[in-house]
Amino acid sequence: MKRSIARRLALMFALAAMLITSVSATLLRCSLKQSLNEQMQNELILRHSVLDPVLAKYDSPAFWVGLRQKLDGLTPADERVRYWVVVDDPAYSYGGQMPDGQDWSRRPDGFSTLEIADRDRPMELLVKTIPALGSRPELRFIVGLDSTPFMKTLDHFTRILILISALGVVLVALLGYWIARFGLGPVRRLSRQANSLPPGDSKQRLDTDALPGELQELAMSFNGALARQEAAWCQLEGFNANVAHELRTPLTNLIGQTQVALAHGRDVGELQDLLQSNLEELERLGGIVNDMLFLAGAESGQRATELSDVSLYEEASKTVEYLEPVLHDKQLSVVISGDMRARIDRRLFHRSLANLLQNAARYAVPASTITVSLVSQGMQVEVSVSNAGEPIDGVHLERLFERFYRADAARARSDAHHGLGLSIVRAVASMHGGRVFARSQDGFNTFGFSLISQAVR
Incomplete structure (x- = not known):
């Protein structure tokens, strides 16, 4: 029952x-x-x-x-x-x-x-x-x-009292049930209204104007859930479109090159060049798939487990040294400010910082300086990368950490990167209990993330 x-x-x-x-x-x-x-x-x-x-x-x-x-x-x-x-x-x-x-x-x-x-x-x-x-x-x-x-x-008076009390309790119970049923009428109407929302129309909302004050908050919460669901569906649709776009380019290249190679006779050298080109496209596909699997694990609540007590300055220096060829091509120099020890996942730290440095190198003014800042705030560590470059509109700043999102609608240089670098930074921050942030002011663009360390000093 x-x-x-x-x-x-x-x-x-x-x-x-x-x-x-x-x-x-x-x-x-x-x-x-x-x-x-x-x-x-x-x-x-x-x-x-x-x-x-x-x-x-x-x-x-x-x-x-x-x-x-x-x-x-x-x-x-x-x-x-x-x-x-x-x-x-x-x-x-x-x-x-x-x-x-x-x-x-x-x-x-x-x-x-x-x-x-x-x-x-x-x-x-x-x-x-x-x-x-x-x-x-x-x-x-x-x-x-x-x-x-x-x-x-x-x-005699006691018996009368017992009888009157019993009848009163029964009468109150019956009237209370009727009052409760009558008082819950708006709830039933709200339920019928929710059930009558047409499927497939994600923009439909409950009408809160005709509801009593006590139910308006509930209806507004339900409308908020519908709005979040609509945003999630829109994000999912956009994500599916982005995935299809990112996978279509390397697949198209693989199919086209293979068809051309099969249409005419090729010597061994040409076939080796074809296989090398196909291998690059396949590696790019594998990178996209691996990044997507990593993001899926982070979004499902996966936490960083391989923690170790390290010097963030030393780890940041290793990352900069690893990216030296990329930085040298644009004549960029890197300055690291601050140092502290933190208990973090070194592999994930390198990956997120490398993504930020590559992003900075991609859009920085040639022959300029990139600054890596390490700031400690209690149990929280903030890691930020700043570069001189074109200002970014505030509309884009809040969305740059979304998967496949780029400020340039034409997807410039899509063949060089697939738009998951900053999303991975956000995932790493989430796995350490932190967050991401982005700022653009005074000719400098700053991207960073925070980490909640188990031991910071």
Whole structure:
């Protein structure tokens, strides 16, 4: 059975109502019980206030004969109210033996209870001591009141409270379910709207204007997801087109050269030249495939694992030395500033820095200087390469690290490089927990990346 928000809300409403009604009912019952106890005590006090002066005023045994008759008349047939006069002299005693057989002469004055065998409820008592007068000794006057009628009232009230509380909880649960269903109507409409979005049209969005404020944020998040999906699809389509373009050139060259070679007879030297040319194109294809596999691994969350503690200045110097022929062709010099030790993947560091240097050498002003800067910021290392060259529009700066992206729409010099160098730099930075950046100002273009090192000093 699927979980239902409406049912969960109804259950929560019911639990809240149960808690509230339980507390309210308990307080009401306690209040009524206290009120009934006060009524019983007030009635006992009233009867004592009427009879105590009479008992205290007379000391003649002859008078007590008439007093007994008066007490008999005040005692109802159901003995809801009873009287006892406890004294050692039988001439002044009344009411007979106490039901519990205790020595009531030692019982303290005040309110107490008395359990009677043939009654479900105890009898409430008020005991008072009347001082001796003349020949009459000291006596104890007890008035008892049956609590059964009062407790029946309390029991009846308790049953009514339980019934009302149960009905209230059920009613709250039903109303809560209806309210939840009604309140969740915009959610259902939003769901129907989402399901009605036509497939294939990536520009469709949910209408957020008619939604309540609580759902607008959800709808906007969903629209944001649609926008990101649209951007991903556009990027994927562009990527597919770029891959097709990059692979088409070497494949076209291979097919064309091979067809020409097969169309006419060739000697061994010409065939060797053909194979050499084909090998170069195949190596270019292999490079593209390897770079794509590397980027795919980085984008899937692969991290740098072969870490070692190295001097970045020394490693950067090795990279510059490796690219010396490329730099010499354009009469470029390289200056390395800064040094620190970091725990990084040396192979990936060389690869990313080499890509930045090749990119700088490709677009730098001939006979100029390229600057490699190494800057440490806590656990982060920033590596940047700056060269003098034509300024780059800010629109292109943010996209130059995308795969196959070039600022020149005509894909100039596409045969020399396939547009994955800066993408690999971004992948290396990502594998080290870093980022990439690009700046173009004051006649200098700067490309770089950061690395999060496990130990930097």
